Amino acid sequence: MTKFRYRGKYILRRNVKKILRSLLTNPVFLIGYWMFGKKLALICKFGSLNKNLPVFVLAIIILLSTILFTTIKVIKNSEYQPNKLTNVKGWTYLSIILFISITLLYGVNIYKSGTNYNGKLAWYIERLKNERSVKFDQNNLYKYGVKGIFEDIKKKQNLPEKLYMVNNFSLKFNSDGTITSFDTFVHGKSDNGKEESYLISYDKNKSDRITIHLNGYAGTNYNDDKLLEPLIETVKVIPIKQAVSKWNESQYGLVYYGKRNWGYNSNGIINIDKDGKEYSLENTSSEIIGYTVSLFVPGMDKVILPARYNLIGNPDWSKPTITPNQASPSEKNDERTNTNEQFFQTKEIGYRLNVADKALGSTFYSLSKTTNGGNTWTVINNDPYSGTVGGASGIVFFDDKLGFLGAVNLSGNEGALYRTDDGGNSFKKVNYTLQEVKLDNGHPIKPFDTPSMPFKTNGVLNMLVGQGADGDYNGNSSELYQSEDKGRTWKFVKEVKK
Structure with a gap:
């Protein structure tokens, strides 16, 4: 055998x-x-x-x-x-x-x-490692609110209990409440203390699934002004269907940038409590600050004034509407937190954009400076943007001369950057060459049109230019530019995947 x-x-x-x-x-x-x-x-x-x-x-x-x-x-x-x-x-x-x-x-x-993003295989491997998708079942804003989005995501992907936005949350929906698209970039710490980020997007015309990109670069700055939870809780109490019905359009938008300072202008601002009761602020004599959820008509935000809701009753979400001179020392310390409208270079020296006026969805700003930690502010520029913008998207100063301001249109779809080299007395719009890319069908597009605040690495200024709230090219990637002459000129370096 x-x-x-x-x-x-x-x-x-x-x-x-x-x-x-x-x-x-x-x-x-x-x-x-x-x-x-x-x-x-x-x-x-x-x-x-x-x-x-x-x-x-x-x-x-x-x-x-x-x-x-x-x-x-x-x-x-x-x-x-x-x-x-x-x-x-x-x-x-x-x-x-x-x-x-x-x-x-x-x-x-x-x-x-298959390596270093040199081909389609590398992108496919990247998606396998860092991309998840989940069926979007709770897709009616009137019925499920924004909370339904994250409940569907949690069916497949665990999320940190406390989430922060990197930029904003933008959503579009039909008149019947059906959500047609949304995107946001959020991050937080898991139960074991690990930093995690999630680039979340959905487009009804492309798929019935929510796409989640993991392990993008979001930084470690957990700014309470960018908390996601106030968005979810505010949308719960807003009578959205009733609020948008007065516009009689087929599609509407919702955008949330976190906590915002509207100055003394109350146009479109609606304070609302947890029971849905609304409070008018037409003749307020105090600054209006709150986590604002805005409803608007896409493409018509300069004609139709958006409805901007602040949920009140939670002391962690809506600061008391008092002037800086009335604030207690502890409250003044809180004001040193840097936001899209405020930047403290040191403990004493800070800059702040103030809403001077609003008209048909456009915003007028002035720029103030403090040298005593926010006790007093002095206007140093009555019109730093040289006109109107949808909203401020950032402010940063690197020394007593060099600084930058960011601006976006109201829908967050496009932005601009402004530079000063005289301490804020004057600003000029930053120019850089828009990079053209080609889609699979050969059609050329220029999707990168929303610059973020510059940051310095090894003495060189860096700037990420994103795609705004409507971006969906290549996983909503960004492009990196660098400047070796303090931001006067910018050189394209590479495309950066989130």
Whole structure:
């Protein structure tokens, strides 16, 4: 019995060797292998399945047919000899060299396509590692609010209990309450203290699933002015259907930037309590500060005044509407928190954008400065933006001369950056070359149009230019620019994946 077993293993090994030798010396197999490797490398590099898939499938058919035919021949005929080319002097060695060369050539190309974002394969691997999707079931804003979005996400992805936005939360919905799109970038700490980030987006026209990108760069600045929870709680009590019905449009928008200082202008501001009772602020004599949820008509925000709701009754969410001179010392310390409208360079020196006026959705700002930690403020520029903007998106000063202001339109779809080199007395709009990219269909677009606040690394100023609230190109990535002349000119460096 043992003798037959050993003989069987010997015959199997001999047949396997015959099969491999026959395949390696078979020109048809080598041609099929070459076609397979070439097309697989092209697919990994560029994608383009429609163009490469037919030949790729043909190559697979050739390989499988050759392997099957050779295997059957060897098994049926123990005396089967490899093709006649094996008798040609040197062909066996040449065919082995060809096989190894094809493997190395296209193997290296495939490896490169799968690393450092050099090809479609790398992006596919990135999505497998860092992208999740979940069926969007609670997709009616009137019925489920914003909370339904995060309840659906939690079915598949655990989220930190306390979440902060990096920029804003933007959503669009139809008149029947059906959510058509939304996106936000949030971050927080998990139960074990690990920093986690989530780029969340949804587009009804593309899919019925919410897409969640993990492990993006969000920084470690957990600013309470960017808390997400006030958005969820405020939307619960807003009579959204009733509020937008007066506009009689087919689509509406909702945007939330976190806590905002509206100055003394009450246009469109509605304070609302947890029971849904609304309070008018038409003649307020105090600054209006709160976590604001805005309802608006997309594309009409400069014509139709948005409705801006602040949920009151929670001392952590709505600061008392008092002037700085009335504040207690502890409250003045709280005011040193940097926001989109305020920046403290030191404990004593700070800058603040003040809402001077509003008209048809546009905002007028003045710029104030303090040198005593916020006890008193002095207006140093009555019109730093040289006109109206939708809203301030940031403020930063690097010294007593160099500073920047950010601005976005009301919907957050497009922005601009302004620079001063005289301490805020005058500002000029920052110019940089918009980078053009091409979609898979070859159509060129310029999606990067919303600059964020510059930051300094090793003496060099860096600026990330994002896509705004309507961005969806390449996972809503950004582009990195750098300046070596204090922000006068900017050089494009690379695209940055969130």
